[in-house]
Amino acid sequence: MAARRITLGIDLGTTSVKAALLGAAPDDPSGFEVLASCARAAQAEAAAESVVAGPQGREQDVSRILRALNECLAALPRQLLRSVVGIGVSGQMHGVVFWKTGQGCEWTEGGISPVLAPRAVSHLVTWQDGRCSSEFLASLPQPKSHLSVATGFGCATIFWLLKNCPEFLKPYDAAGTIHDYVVAMLCGLPRPLMSDQNAASWGYFNTQSQSWNVEILRSSGFPVHLLPDVAEPGSVAGRTSRVWFEIPKGTQVGVALGDLQASVYSCMAQRTDAVLNISTSVQLAASMPSGFQPAQTPDPAAPVAYFPYFDGTYLGVAASLNGGNVLAMFVHMLVQWTADLGLEVEESTVYSRIIQAAVQQTDTHLTITPTVLGERHLPDQLASVTRISPDLSLGHVARALCRGIVHNLLSMLPVRQLQEWGVQRVVGSGSALSRNEVLKQEVQRAFPLPVSFGQDVDAAVGAALVMLRGNSQKES
Numbered sequence: 001m002a003a004r005r006i007t008l009g010i011d012l013g014t015t016s017v018k019a020a021l022l023g024a025a026p027d028d029p030s031g032f033e034v035l036a037s038c039a040r041a042a043q044a045e046a047a048a049e050s051v052v053a054g055p056q057g058r059e060q061d062v063s064r065i066l067r068a069l070n071e072c073l074a075a076l077p078r079q080l081l082r083s084v085v086g087i088g089v090s091g092q093m094h095g096v097v098f099w100k101t102g103q104g105c106e107w108t109e110g111g112i113s114p115v116l117a118p119r120a121v122s123h124l125v126t127w128q129d130g131r132c133s134s135e136f137l138a139s140l141p142q143p144k145s146h147l148s149v150a151t152g153f154g155c156a157t158i159f160w161l162l163k164n165c166p167e168f169l170k171p172y173d174a175a176g177t178i179h180d181y182v183v184a185m186l187c188g189l190p191r192p193l194m195s196d197q198n199a200a201s202w203g204y205f206n207t208q209s210q211s212w213n214v215e216i217l218r219s220s221g222f223p224v225h226l227l228p229d230v231a232e233p234g235s236v237a238g239r240t241s242r243v244w245f246e247i248p249k250g251t252q253v254g255v256a257l258g259d260l261q262a263s264v265y266s267c268m269a270q271r272t273d274a275v276l277n278i279s280t281s282v283q284l285a286a287s288m289p290s291g292f293q294p295a296q297t298p299d300p301a302a303p304v305a306y307f308p309y310f311d312g313t314y315l316g317v318a319a320s321l322n323g324g325n326v327l328a329m330f331v332h333m334l335v336q337w338t339a340d341l342g343l344e345v346e347e348s349t350v351y352s353r354i355i356q357a358a359v360q361q362t363d364t365h366l367t368i369t370p371t372v373l374g375e376r377h378l379p380d381q382l383a384s385v386t387r388i389s390p391d392l393s394l395g396h397v398a399r400a401l402c403r404g405i406v407h408n409l410l411s412m413l414p415v416r417q418l419q420e421w422g423v424q425r426v427v428g429s430g431s432a433l434s435r436n437e438v439l440k441q442e443v444q445r446a447f448p449l450p451v452s453f454g455q456d457v458d459a460a461v462g463a464a465l466v467m468l469r470g471n472s473q474k475e476s
């Protein structure tokens with residue numbers, strides 16, 4: 001009997017790393033089955049404030065991300081890993097990590113298997129980084145792209161480093177998103193490859209011509225040698241350079257996807273489905289008709305952006321910066337206040353207590369606009385709380401916070417617009433949603449459309465699925 005075709009999907013999220021093993025299941029309507037999955041908190045926020053960027057900087061430690069990745073792989077069944085024929089990788093978009101070619105990682109003995117460890121690598125400057133002020137962004141050249149450039153976008157970060165800290169860039173000659181880096185390390189690539197999904201998230205990339213704005217960037221002194229080569233998402237970037245947790249040496253690894261596109265790919269069963277993903281951030285996305293081309297002028301004030309999907313198609317996306325991270329901040333705050341009062345409580349206990357309290361508080365007049373981190377189209381907006389009555393219980397606050405996250409997203413992409421695009425159903429995904437009954441209730445309340453909920457490792461499933469379907473099995 002022929003061995004079962006199994007693919008591995010990896011998602012390098014802002015908060016956690018997830019992995020999923022998928023097998024073909026011809027009798028299932030989806031055509032696949034999740035054979036095993038695993039998630040590990042990365043706890044990768046850099047311990048100290050960024051030396052170069054100050055308090056606005058948001059950086060992550062690559063060694064912690066790789067540690068969480070190794071832990072995930074170690075937790076998956078070994079006999080399934082042995083049958084893996086393809087690896088798909090996705091991750092948090094927009095961010096940038098720098099490394100030195102040929103010295104980006106080392107393989108160290110890790111017990112069961114050699115494990116990946118970073119070597120000559122910078123921190124990851126993430127999509128949440130706020131070092132580029134509105135004034136700084138206004139000083140940058142106009143991109144030749146339909147997408148505008150915001151703080152936390154790879155090219156904006158590189159421009160900032162070039163201007164404020166040119167020494168920082170000197171030791172490095174390669175750059176990519178964290179998932180491009182992992183693909184390059186697994187395969188020992190001499191130069192990183194990047195899909196248009198991730199290139200568009202860096203800014204200064206033209207999705208129609210599938211090329212970087214090289215001339216515009218070069219004439220502004222940008223180090224264009226740091227721009228990765230562009231290849232189709234999921235096409236074969238290379239092959240694993242050694243056995244990795246029982247996965248055979250020579251296994252195909254796909255060009256990395258954006259986590260947004262990977263989540264959508266795992267749960268959009270029909271083109272008329274919209275996908276609402278709540279993880280650290282939150283996005284609402286729907287398919288644009290085939291042949292759709294976005295207007296070629298960037299509009300920084302637009303709350304909806306058009307991101308490349310697969311095969312030249314686009315997703316219309318409201319990408320809010322205020323999702324599960326706002327709940328996480330609330331939980332941190334409660335833990336800190338409790339400590340200040342001389343008591344101790346675990347974060348996981350606080351999550352379950354606030355969710356419980358809000359389940360019991362079925363409605364509230366309290367209104368929270370949760371935009372603590374601003375939005376890309378409104379960078380200076382802060383959060384607000386209104387309609388406070390004397391019975392300000394934990395249940396009221398937690399429910400208002402969950403409602404606020406959903407309503408804020410719908411203020412960016414209203415249901416009316418989704419309906420004009422032909423959306424008939426909403427599929428909810430992401431672990432911040434799957435683990436939170438109140439968020440689910442608020443999503444169901446807010447949409448006058450049928451809503452269903454997917455799984456909590458959807459981007460990892462999407463990345464594995466692209467490889468399983470062999471979307472484009474040609475070598476790049």
Ligand SMILES: Nc1ncnc2c1ncn2[C@@H]1O[C@H](COP(=O)(O)OP(=O)(O)O)[C@@H](O)[C@H]1O
Pocket residue numbers: 012013014015016017278279280281323324325326327328347348351352430431432435436
């Ligand atoms: N114990 C918990 N119960 C419910 N929600 C949680 C819990 N722990 C974390 N979360 C939520 O999950 C979010 C992170 O989701 P995750 O899918 O791991 O993010 P990412 O894909 O961005 O790495 C947090 O921002 C928080 O809102």
Ligand SMILES: O=C(CO)[C@@H](O)[C@H](O)[C@H](O)[C@H](O)COP(=O)(O)O
Pocket residue numbers: 012013014015091092093094127258259260279280281282283319
């Ligand atoms: O910001 C956008 C798109 O512009 C997001 O959709 C994008 O997917 C980013 O990767 C996320 O912000 C980070 O993803 P996550 O860690 O919150 O899952």
